Amino acid sequence: MILLRAALMALFAVAAGPARAAECPRKDTLGTSRVITVDPHAFARVGLKSFPQTLPLADKEVVLTFDDGPFPPTTTKVLAALASECVQATFFLIGRNAEASPDLVKRIAAAGHSIGHHTWSHRPLDRIGQPQALEEIDRGIAADEKALHGEAKRIPSTPFFRFPGFASTPALLDSLQARGIAVFGADLWASDWNPMTPDQQLRLLTERLEYEGKGIILLHDTKAQTAKMLPAFLQYLRRNGYKVVHLVAARPIKSSLNDR
Numbered sequence: 001m002i003l004l005r006a007a008l009m010a011l012f013a014v015a016a017g018p019a020r021a022a023e024c025p026r027k028d029t030l031g032t033s034r035v036i037t038v039d040p041h042a043f044a045r046v047g048l049k050s051f052p053q054t055l056p057l058a059d060k061e062v063v064l065t066f067d068d069g070p071f072p073p074t075t076t077k078v079l080a081a082l083a084s085e086c087v088q089a090t091f092f093l094i095g096r097n098a099e100a101s102p103d104l105v106k107r108i109a110a111a112g113h114s115i116g117h118h119t120w121s122h123r124p125l126d127r128i129g130q131p132q133a134l135e136e137i138d139r140g141i142a143a144d145e146k147a148l149h150g151e152a153k154r155i156p157s158t159p160f161f162r163f164p165g166f167a168s169t170p171a172l173l174d175s176l177q178a179r180g181i182a183v184f185g186a187d188l189w190a191s192d193w194n195p196m197t198p199d200q201q202l203r204l205l206t207e208r209l210e211y212e213g214k215g216i217i218l219l220h221d222t223k224a225q226t227a228k229m230l231p232a233f234l235q236y237l238r239r240n241g242y243k244v245v246h247l248v249a250a251r252p253i254k255s256s257l258n259d260r
Contacts, residue, residue, distance in 0.1 A: 021246060022112070024086030030234050031086045033061070033243035039250035040159050040182035045173065047185020047216050050166050054187055057214045060242045064089035065184065066221040067118055067162060070097050070104040077227035079111060085234045088112050088246035091221065092162040092184070095120040095143030102147035109148055114247055116160035116184065117141045126167040133172055137161070158249045160184060187215025190226065198229035205229075206236055 021032035036055060038046075045051040055063065064082075069075045069091055082089055091108050093115060098105045109115055119125065120140040125133040138154040146152040159181040163172075166185055176183055190205040209217070219226050237244065 021088065026086065029084070029086045030238040030242075030244060032088045032246045035088075035246045035248055036063075037250050038160070038182055038247050040177075040180045043182055044177045045183045045185070048187045049189075050168070050185030051183075054185075054216060055245075055247075057216075057245060058243075059213050060240075061214050061245050062209070062237065062242055063216045063245050063247060064219065065092060065116075065162075065186065065216060066090070066219050067092045068094055068097070068122065069221040070101045070108065071222040072101055072104055074224055074227040075101075075104060075108070075221045078221040078230055079108065079113075081227070081230040081234060082113070083111060084231065085238070087234060087244050088114070090114040090116050090160060090184075090247050092116040092118040092160070093140075093144050093147075094118050094122050095140030098147040099143045105144065105147035112246075114160065114249070115144060115148060115158050116162060117144055117156055118162050119164055122164045124165055124167045125163055125172060126169050130169075130171055133169075134175065137172075137176075156181065160247070160249065184216065186218035188212050189218035190229075192220050192223045192226045196225060198225050198232070201225055201229045202232050202236070205233060209242075 021035050024031045038055070043053070043055065046054045048054045057063070064087065066078060066089055070093060091113055093105065105115070117137070117140050119136045120143060121136065123136055125136060128136070141156045142152040142154045145157060149157065161176055161181050162184045168183070173183060188208045190201050192201055196204070205217075219230075221227070
């Protein structure tokens with residue numbers, strides 16, 4: 001009965017969201033095929049590289065996620081590539097980068113992308129102790145929210161979080177779950193933290209995607225090789241029948257005076 005209830009909750013969390021993405025005015029593009037509304041209570045932790053559960057994607061469905069931005073020299077190129085194919089993604093921002101480039105944060109959101117959170121300074125949270133780790137998380141959220149909305153709240157308007165290097169602890173995972181914040185791992189990645197040419201990265205990523213068949217993809221909008229590779233990767237997705245799924249939050253978290 002418990003397993004059945006959990007399955008029904010998960011199904012409702014997906015089905016309750018908008019099923020269709022906005023129409024793209026250009027018919028020869030990849031486009032965003034549908035939108036999944038992610039309820040953190042049903043999907044507290046997703047991504048098979050870190051957790052036993054991931055999002056309920058069909059074969060050849062992918063979710064595009066970008067970490068570590070915003071970084072104007074490359075994030076702008078990533079946004080241009082996504083816009084050229086009418087594709088939406090999720091950007092997990094580092095707080096100090098958001099503080100340095102608030103206009104770019106607003107531009108990401110204005111283009112229809114979702115804003116997730118990736119700490120204040122990208123420190124490995126499993127090595128610095130619980131109090132410091134929580135401060136890294138909260139300070140990053142506050143900086144992202146200030147850049148996005150003009151107010152430094154520690155309650156995220158989009159409750160999506162990704163650990164730097166996926167370096168979590170059980171206590172931190174429990175803390176985020178208790179706050180209604182979904183933690184994202186990934187199902188595959190391009191290993192773009194390693195130096196390689198855009199062609200090498202494209203080949204590596206497409207081979208991994210062909211093997212997995214679907215999934216949450218981790219990329220970094222701070223990497224020049226990724227920005228150069230992305231247009232070809234999006235064209236690969238279109239030519240080979242893949243569909244891009246966009247993620248939005250089920251509902252905003254209610255804040256209190258203590259959360260400001």
